[in-house]
Amino acid sequence: MSTPPQPIAARRIDLTWLAGRAAARARTFLGEPNRALFAELVRAAFKNTDHNSIAGALWSLLAPFAMLSALYLVFRERFGEELHAYPLFLLLGIALVSYFATVTRLLIAILFANRALLLNTTVPRETVILSQVAFHGYKFLVEMVLCALLAVYYGTLTWHGVLAMVPLVLGFLALVTGVGMLGAVLFSFARDVEHIWTLVTHLLMFVTPVFYGLESLSAPARFIIYWLNPLTPFLVALRGALIGPPAGPGVYVHAMLIGAAVLLVGYAAFLTAESAAMERT
Amino acid sequence: MSGAAVRLESVAKRFMIPHTQRTTLRVLRALVRREPLRHELWALENVSLSVAPGERVALVGRNGSGKTTLLRLLSGILEPTRGTITLASPPRALFSTTIGFSPELSVADNVFLFGAIHGLVRRKLAPRQDEIIARAGITHLTHALLKDLSMGQVQRLALSVFAESDERFLVFDEVLGNVDRGFARTTDAYFRALARSGQTLVMTSHDPAFLGAYCERAIWIDAGRVRLDGPFDDVMRAYETSFDDDPPVLQAKANDAAPRKDKPPRPSVV
Numbered sequence: 001m002s003t004p005p006q007p008i009a010a011r012r013i014d015l016t017w018l019a020g021r022a023a024a025r026a027r028t029f030l031g032e033p034n035r036a037l038f039a040e041l042v043r044a045a046f047k048n049t050d051h052n053s054i055a056g057a058l059w060s061l062l063a064p065f066a067m068l069s070a071l072y073l074v075f076r077e078r079f080g081e082e083l084h085a086y087p088l089f090l091l092l093g094i095a096l097v098s099y100f101a102t103v104t105r106l107l108i109a110i111l112f113a114n115r116a117l118l119l120n121t122t123v124p125r126e127t128v129i130l131s132q133v134a135f136h137g138y139k140f141l142v143e144m145v146l147c148a149l150l151a152v153y154y155g156t157l158t159w160h161g162v163l164a165m166v167p168l169v170l171g172f173l174a175l176v177t178g179v180g181m182l183g184a185v186l187f188s189f190a191r192d193v194e195h196i197w198t199l200v201t202h203l204l205m206f207v208t209p210v211f212y213g214l215e216s217l218s219a220p221a222r223f224i225i226y227w228l229n230p231l232t233p234f235l236v237a238l239r240g241a242l243i244g245p246p247a248g249p250g251v252y253v254h255a256m257l258i259g260a261a262v263l264l265v266g267y268a269a270f271l272t273a274e275s276a277a278m279e280r281t
Numbered sequence: 282m283s284g285a286a287v288r289l290e291s292v293a294k295r296f297m298i299p300h301t302q303r304t305t306l307r308v309l310r311a312l313v314r315r316e317p318l319r320h321e322l323w324a325l326e327n328v329s330l331s332v333a334p335g336e337r338v339a340l341v342g343r344n345g346s347g348k349t350t351l352l353r354l355l356s357g358i359l360e361p362t363r364g365t366i367t368l369a370s371p372p373r374a375l376f377s378t379t380i381g382f383s384p385e386l387s388v389a390d391n392v393f394l395f396g397a398i399h400g401l402v403r404r405k406l407a408p409r410q411d412e413i414i415a416r417a418g419i420t421h422l423t424h425a426l427l428k429d430l431s432m433g434q435v436q437r438l439a440l441s442v443f444a445e446s447d448e449r450f451l452v453f454d455e456v457l458g459n460v461d462r463g464f465a466r467t468t469d470a471y472f473r474a475l476a477r478s479g480q481t482l483v484m485t486s487h488d489p490a491f492l493g494a495y496c497e498r499a500i501w502i503d504a505g506r507v508r509l510d511g512p513f514d515d516v517m518r519a520y521e522t523s524f525d526d527d528p529p530v531l532q533a534k535a536n537d538a539a540p541r542k543d544k545p546p547r548p549s550v551v
Contacts, residue, residue, distance in 0.1 A: 040398075047386055117381065120377045121381055190303045191304060192304045193305065196305065
């Protein structure tokens, strides 16, 4: 194994170097020791957070349902009359925004929070990041299953819809991971990035069509919410898949492109600056 | 690489130390004004050395001399700013006996977590779990939470798990500190077995007797450079002699604290 000199300035634009580094990391990540480590980290997170019990996991699912109840009571008359299966409509929005906000906030400070581990062991940094995405991802998946059950109740669930959900969920996880990696790098350069991001994620509940439909907005507001908020295409496509009518292919392509592009940009930034970021945290 | 387990050629490591607590506004202001946000700290400079397979090498040096940075470079945790590091195979490293555990999990769970963090998979550890915990002398605490163990017990557990590693190249950084005499004998047997096994060892400690028991060669790192590299006894003699020139700081402090003759003594509060 050889580590040639790596001038930082050259790395920023060296796509070959980035691709080689990403390929090497992928080989490490897929190796047995790292897969085992990934499983242990997720298991440890589950046992630590949910006290290794079903009741613990149920408690963590309580927050979205409390939010669902509150939003349903407040907005049922204003928006719920026009929207079919309004509780399902709400739950999809809440699950998407909550997962995005929780995981990106956590990932932004992950290098700092795990500094001792990452500087004193050979644990790959990506493994720590992805273990957190996966641990919180299982709750998101449980929420998606509950959404599918609600869709069964409303009679809107189709096999096409379920199949369409799979790439959408994967694309959404890619978006979350990419934003988190980008945030982790930025956080190492400026500590208040975490506070700024917390503010942004609080606003997301309102600037994402969680409790209102895009149709209820003015044309300029609709344009901004759809094109400048990366969560909106995912939410529109997921609602189309579970509630109907299905969103057009343009929405799916838009969502998948956002997920892929943000992951690529976030991981490229992470690979380029991770060493400097680690040493600065 | 002509058979070396590890070879470093002109390796240098620079850390960028921030001037102040960084915030977005400060970073933007500094960018606009083209002010430096950080300064350089060269932890290692022009380090060249090689370790043969099966060799047992002690890294010695004062606090902050660059030993841990060098070990982190060898382990791939950090990357060199300049120079090349060539490894026959990546080492398995133990930098701390407390990092890699989860205090809220049981001892039994922590065997697998700490093991996984150090490259040991559950499939391999599971059949040996009881023996690992017994070797640490804490069988009666198997189901206790790790946070209820003493620091020494955690350290014993860490070393007991790590001893399952059969990697050809091992790195240890100051890992023995809080173990009692009984477990020190166990670790002594472990390190002696390592020394006989032909595994390559690079280790640091501030205890010359500990290093001398297992290492045949020493490298003295001083202010980020290799000051001396050679047979263990020769290097340690030179290293120990270097302390003779140190100013007796604590003695001077003690003298300062003593009441001066030209000033009246301060009244005692107690």
